[in-house]
Amino acid sequence: MPRKPSYDRDDLIARARDLFWQRGWWGTSLKDLEASLQLKPGSFYAAFGSKEALFALALEKYAADGHERLRALNQEHGPIKALQYLVEFVIENDAAPARACMLSKTLLELTAHNHPLARTANKHLLKMESHFAELFEQAQSKGDIDDSHDPKLLARRYQSDLLGVRASAEREGVDAGAIAAEIGQDLARL
């Protein structure tokens, strides 16, 4: 007896992710979202409950896609090359709405306000860091990198470097590709 929604929920979340990713939390208004998702306020709130709830879903999708990309790169090229390709990919992907990491943008924007979404973003970052550490472990098992390194420390540094180069890639007049290449060389030297 009911009636189906006329939209694809997952597609709406993807569009919201792109808007939030590009414009940030305070920089994205309900009006922006209504225009992009083609949803009137009533439908919006029936579907997602609040702007905050949708942002959380967007973060989740963003993180899930990141994990999937890394997994695929690893499967095709092995751990170290996957980490090298990832850096290049995130700063060159023209399909992305921004070069900088959505999680870091969220963190920097909302941490000082003690906003729950800042904690959510940090959790996703920690998960991503763990994923990096797994790849460094695999690289050691395969003998690609020296056993003397601690995979967790390598992952921590790699993530920091990644945040830095992605922020740099958001700037005009900075050759982020060159920085990415240096990060890749650092990985090769391990």
Place this chain on the structure above:
Amino acid sequence: MPRKPSYDRDDLIARARDLFWQRGWWGTSLKDLEASLQLKPGSFYAAFGSKEALFALALEKYAADGHERLRALNQEHGPIKALQYLVEFVIENDAAPARACMLSKTLLELTAHNHPLARTANKHLLKMESHFAELFEQAQSKGDIDDSHDPKLLARRYQSDLLGVRASAEREGVDAGAIAAEIGQDLARL
């Protein structure tokens, strides 16, 4: 015949800088500023003209202080040690309202909106990068680091690393001091 303002303009700019640095552009309201600067709307607009104009002054002060700090560190310890100490300082300075760089926060928040302040922030970042390059040049002149490196490339990478570790330092559960130490070691190896 006139009447002097009851405030110290430079002190107000410093307080505004701290608020903006911590809470960001959209996250800082006129009400916040009025409370912190102890200024009613009328006085505020008589003194600074607009929220945007004050933010620009705050960025300028932020950048000027950064240059002065680097200059002082260089004078006391020499170029390479200055760059090493700077990383430690920015992520450990409890007096600062945030660990992350105000220029990068501004850039990430406002670039997608084509906001003039994003360009302003980027200009300050470029100036800072030039300052880093100068120090690397001096280090080469003194023989502290190898001549084969290009100071501009070293500066670019150093700034990227700095942005990364400062964003990481804003997170909970991340030992940014350890990352800073690694960056310092990288500098020592040049």
Place this chain on the structure above:
DNA sequence: GTCTTTCTTGAGCGGTCGCTCAAGTATATA
């Protein structure tokens, strides 16, 4: 003291914010 000039005050402007809700519309079941 008087005058002039500036600084200070705060009510309140038009606009936008995130969000609500009652009314209208479409669809799957019976």
Place this chain on the structure above:
DNA sequence: TATATACTTGAGCGACCGCTCAAGAAAGAC
């Protein structure tokens, strides 16, 4: 076809946004 059950619509809520301006208060010049 009749009914029940969603989904869709959009006017508009109270709160807050950045900002204005007329009136009052204070201080240097004479």
